[in-house]
Each structure stands twice: as structure tokens, then as C-alpha cells.
Amino acid sequence: MLTRTPTVPRPVRNPVRVALVLVIGMIMATLDGTIVNVAINRLSAEFGAGLGTIQWVATGYALALGAVVPASAWLVGRVGAKRLYLMAITAFALGSVLAGLAWNVESLIAFRLLQGASGGLLMPVAMTILLRAAGPERLGQLMSTLGLAILVGPLLGPVIGGYLIDEVSWRWMFLINLPLGALVLVLASRVVPDDAPEPPKSLDVVGLLLMSPGLALVIYGVTAAGESAGFGSPAVLVPLLAGAGLIAAFVLRSLSTPVPLLDLRVLGNRTTGISATLLALFATGYFGSMLLLPLYFQVVRGESALLAGALAIPFALASGTTMQVAGRLIDRIPPGRYLPVSIAVALTGFVLFVVQLDADAPYWALGLTMLLMGAGGGGTMMPVITTATRPLSREQQPAGSTVLNMISTTAMAIGTAVSSVTLGALLPVTGGLQALHGLDPAQRAEFAPALAEAFQRTYVIAPVMIALALIPALLLPRRLADT
Known part of the structure; x- marks a missing residue:
């Protein structure tokens, strides 16, 4: 019986086209990771669900996103990178359609799990495809191209989601992925180079x-x-x-x-272990707070979903822009000197935001603090992952990247859950978030100061966790020679 010997893929002639197609697919996943935050208030009203229940629409997605990452390398070998990517896009589009057709909150959460499981494959499989398609001399440029998804998704997601919720239907923030998915399938089937499955590895x-x-x-x-x-x-x-x-x-x-499944032994390296601790603390506070921002604008200030999404643009813009620069800075500045500064920027922004958060805080002042919050976050996330993987051997780096990805997505899920539960417990009305939907404008205005205080007290979680992240940051190497 003849067996196929796997061939080493050669760099393609135009890897930029491959990278751009992969970016479109990844934007779908990052859009859905942020688009739902602006819809939590509407979904709570639609299904009559409390914040502790409806937050699973976001938390479940994040959990599923991370759960499939450890199996992605095995699946690539078993199925082939291109075929797996096309399958993930198809499953994501299917999950999106089902979520758009959800008939109750339980079905919506279940279909969001399907979305997350398929969306979690897009990033690692896209990176595998790009690594194979690009020559080493162009890899850095093309990896920066993939970073566009991290910028565009959070920037456009809340705005597009807000528009669809206000002007069309909340269902279309999921259904919009059907034409996007079809476009990616057509482009990827033509542009992404073919590859053959490899001999199966153990899972x-x-x-x-x-x-x-x-x-x-x-x-x-x-x-x-x-x-x-x-x-x-x-x-x-x-x-x-x-x-x-x-x-x-x-x-x-x-x-x-x-x-x-996850080689936790990579955390035995001192720098990797310290960086992982930093990442867990920072991501819990930073990502956990993202659910609160659009809710504050809608619940306390009475703004539409569209305006709530637009008001978050300074945060996303500063984060995505800083992320593009931070990757270069961490190659020139020791992590023990750079990361405490970037974390301090984020901490300053969050503290100033919490201090001024009330029922009448001027939007321009909140926007300025959001610039600091986003810049600190964007300047921290990728550099800390780079710092964690740099001291690992070439053989250990894939395992290290997988562990860090799991830590990040798990911290996001835990932070979101803790923030939503805390806010739900502090809301000054019996019945929680769903009870607020029955208030008329006059009653809402009467409750506004107490509601703002509930958000302010919940937001304290973020700067506390970010401040704790400063401790491991100060223990990182302070000379490039030691990294």
C-alpha cells in the first residue's frame, strides 16, 4: 500500500494576496467578538434575560474560541491547512445564521458556542498558511498585515452592530456574516495554496x-x-x-x-512564567471591562446602540494603532523597562475613567481617557506575548504560543463573567438589567446617578487587576541581553 509523503510547501509568488484574504476571514471573527458587546442591552430586553444569563452570549463565545486552539495543530495535520480553513469559515457562517435565527436565549448561547469553536480555528490556521506561503524575508511584513484584523474588527464591530440593532434588527449582526463568509470562501479557494494532510499526530x-x-x-x-x-x-x-x-x-x-494538549512545562522558564502571569492579570481586567462601556452609554446615558458603538471608537483606534508600533518597540527596549510603562499608561487611563464616571461626565473627557486605556492595552498585549515566547527554543515556541493564547481567551471569559455578575449585583433596581427596560425616560433619569455609581464601582475591577499586573512586569529582564 502506497503512502503519501508530505511535501514542504514552497513560498507563493504573491503572498500579500493570501494575507489579505486571510485578514477578511479573521475580521469576521474579531467583528463578532466585539459586535455583541453593544447588543447586550437589546438582547436582554428581547429575551427577558438578566445580565448573568445574557453575558454567556459573549462569555460562551470566548470560551469556545480558546477551547479549540490547542487542537488546531492536530487538525491542520489531519485535514490540511487550506481545507480546514474553508471548513472553519463554513462552520462560522453556519453558526452565524443559526444565531441570527435563535428563538430563545438558550439557543442563542448554543449557536454562539458553534461560532466561537469555528472562529477559534481561523487565527492559528491562518498563521500556519501564511508561514508556509511567505518566504522568511517577507514574514514580518505579512504578519503585520494579519494585525489589521485586530485593528479593524474592534473599530468597526460596535459601530456596525449599533447600526444594525437600531435600524434593522439585532439578528442581522449575525446574518451579515453569511455574505462575508461566502466571499471569503470564493477568494480563499482560489488564492490560498493547496496543501496535503500530514501523517496524523496524537491528540x-x-x-x-x-x-x-x-x-x-x-x-x-x-x-x-x-x-x-x-x-x-x-x-x-x-x-x-x-x-x-x-x-x-x-x-x-x-x-x-x-x-x-497544552504543554504547561514551558511556563517553567522564568521569563515565560512571569509574562504569562502578567498576561492573565492584565487581560482579565482589560477585556473584562469591554462589556461595560457600551452598556454604560445605553443604560445610564440613554444613548442608542449606534452612538454607544461610535463613542467607543477612541478606545479601539488607540489600541489598534499602538499595537502596530509596540511590536517594534519590544525588540529595542527590554521588557522590564517597556512593559511597566505601557501598563502604567493603561492604568492611568482606567483610573481617570473611573474617577469621572458619573451620570453627566462629558463625552470628550471620557474619550481622552479612553485613548489612554486603549493605547496602554494595545501597547501591552502583543509585547507581553513576544516577551513570553522569545526565550523558548524553536521546538517549544508553538506550545508556548498555544498556552498564551489559551490564557488570554480564558482571562477574557473570566473577566467578562466577573464584570457582568458584579454589575448585576450592584444595579439599584429589583430585577436587574431586564427591569430597566420597563422604565420610562423620567424614571430612568431618576435612577441615572445610582446606575452610574453601579458602573463606577464595577469598573474598579479593571484598574485593580491592571495594577496587579505591574508586579510581574517589574520582575521581567531589564536588559535585552537577558531576554
Whole structure:
């Protein structure tokens, strides 16, 4: 029986075209990661769901996004990069259509999980395709092109989502992915170079079955604790303890099995371990706060979804722009000197934002602080990942990147859940967010100061977590020779 010997793909003649097509596909995923934040208020009213429930539309997506990343390399070898990319785009478009047709909040959350699972494959598979298509002399330029998705998605997502929610229907913020997905399928099938599957490698199925349910149970327990105002009930303790047990078992397996789902042993490197701790703390505060901003503008200030999305543009613009520069700076400045400064910028912005957050804060002042918040975030995320992977050997770097991606997406999910639960507990009305939808403008104006205070107190979580991230940042190498 003849077996196919895998061939090493050669660089293509025009890798820029490949990169641009991949960017369009990744923009779909980043759009859906941000577009929902501006819709939380409308979805709560549409389905009569509290904040603790409706936040799973965002949290579930983030969890699924990260859960599939560890299996992406195995799937690429099993299916082939191009075929897997086309399958992921198809599944993402299908999940989007189903989400747009959702009939209750449970079905919407389920279809968002499908979206997240397929969207989580797009970034690692796109990077694999680009690595194979580009020669080493053009890799840096093309990787920067992929970074456009990180800039464009958060910039346009809230605005497009706000327009569709106000002028068309919330369903179209998902259905819009159908024509986008069809476009990407046509372009990718023509432009992305063909490749052959490789001999199958082992997949740690047990690790996969321990990790994802464990994280979901922990976050469910935190959400249930917020809704019941305590950790003493079995409905809270059982999922928390079960989730913690599954995660502990996953960690033990990762440290003992020869081919783990996530090779946590890379965290044994001092710089990598410190950077991972920094990333977890910073991402929990930074990404966890993103759910709050459009809600503040809609719930406290009474703005439309479109205007709430537009008011967040300074945040996204500063983050995406700074991200393009920060990658170069971290190659020239030691992380122990650079990262404390970028974190301090973010911390300053968040503190100033929290201090002035009330029912009448001028939008221009909030916008200026959002510039600092976004610049600090964009200047921190990619450099800390670069710092974490730089000291690893060539063989360890793929595992290191996967671990860091998991930490980032998990922190995003946990931060979102904690922020939503905290805000739900602090809202000054019986019935939480869904009760506010029945208030007339006069009643809403009466509640505005108390609502603003609830948002202000919830926002404190972000600067606290970011301030804690300064501690590991100060322990990073302060000379380039030591990185």
C-alpha cells in the first residue's frame, strides 16, 4: 500500500494576496467578538434575560474560541491547512445564521458556542498558511498585515452592530456574516495554496475533555454566585468545585503526559512564567471591562446602540494603532523597562475613567481617557506575548504560543463573567438589567446617578487587576541581553 509523503510547501509568488484574504476571514471573527458587546442591552430586553444569563452570549463565545486552539495543530495535520480553513469559515457562517435565527436565549448561547469553536480555528490556521506561503524575508511584513484584523474588527464591530440593532434588527449582526463568509470562501479557494494532510499526530483527548468543561463550570459557578448573592448554595458550590477539580486534573495531566494538549512545562522558564502571569492579570481586567462601556452609554446615558458603538471608537483606534508600533518597540527596549510603562499608561487611563464616571461626565473627557486605556492595552498585549515566547527554543515556541493564547481567551471569559455578575449585583433596581427596560425616560433619569455609581464601582475591577499586573512586569529582564 502506497503512502503519501508530505511535501514542504514552497513560498507563493504573491503572498500579500493570501494575507489579505486571510485578514477578511479573521475580521469576521474579531467583528463578532466585539459586535455583541453593544447588543447586550437589546438582547436582554428581547429575551427577558438578566445580565448573568445574557453575558454567556459573549462569555460562551470566548470560551469556545480558546477551547479549540490547542487542537488546531492536530487538525491542520489531519485535514490540511487550506481545507480546514474553508471548513472553519463554513462552520462560522453556519453558526452565524443559526444565531441570527435563535428563538430563545438558550439557543442563542448554543449557536454562539458553534461560532466561537469555528472562529477559534481561523487565527492559528491562518498563521500556519501564511508561514508556509511567505518566504522568511517577507514574514514580518505579512504578519503585520494579519494585525489589521485586530485593528479593524474592534473599530468597526460596535459601530456596525449599533447600526444594525437600531435600524434593522439585532439578528442581522449575525446574518451579515453569511455574505462575508461566502466571499471569503470564493477568494480563499482560489488564492490560498493547496496543501496535503500530514501523517496524523496524537491528540490528548482526555486533556481536551478536562479543560473545556472545567473552565465552563468555574465560570458558571461564579455567575450563579452573583445571581444568588453568595457561594454557600449547592447550585454554586457544586459547579465551582467540579470545575476546579477538572482543571486541577488537567494541569496534572499536562505536566505528566508525554504529548499533552497544552504543554504547561514551558511556563517553567522564568521569563515565560512571569509574562504569562502578567498576561492573565492584565487581560482579565482589560477585556473584562469591554462589556461595560457600551452598556454604560445605553443604560445610564440613554444613548442608542449606534452612538454607544461610535463613542467607543477612541478606545479601539488607540489600541489598534499602538499595537502596530509596540511590536517594534519590544525588540529595542527590554521588557522590564517597556512593559511597566505601557501598563502604567493603561492604568492611568482606567483610573481617570473611573474617577469621572458619573451620570453627566462629558463625552470628550471620557474619550481622552479612553485613548489612554486603549493605547496602554494595545501597547501591552502583543509585547507581553513576544516577551513570553522569545526565550523558548524553536521546538517549544508553538506550545508556548498555544498556552498564551489559551490564557488570554480564558482571562477574557473570566473577566467578562466577573464584570457582568458584579454589575448585576450592584444595579439599584429589583430585577436587574431586564427591569430597566420597563422604565420610562423620567424614571430612568431618576435612577441615572445610582446606575452610574453601579458602573463606577464595577469598573474598579479593571484598574485593580491592571495594577496587579505591574508586579510581574517589574520582575521581567531589564536588559535585552537577558531576554
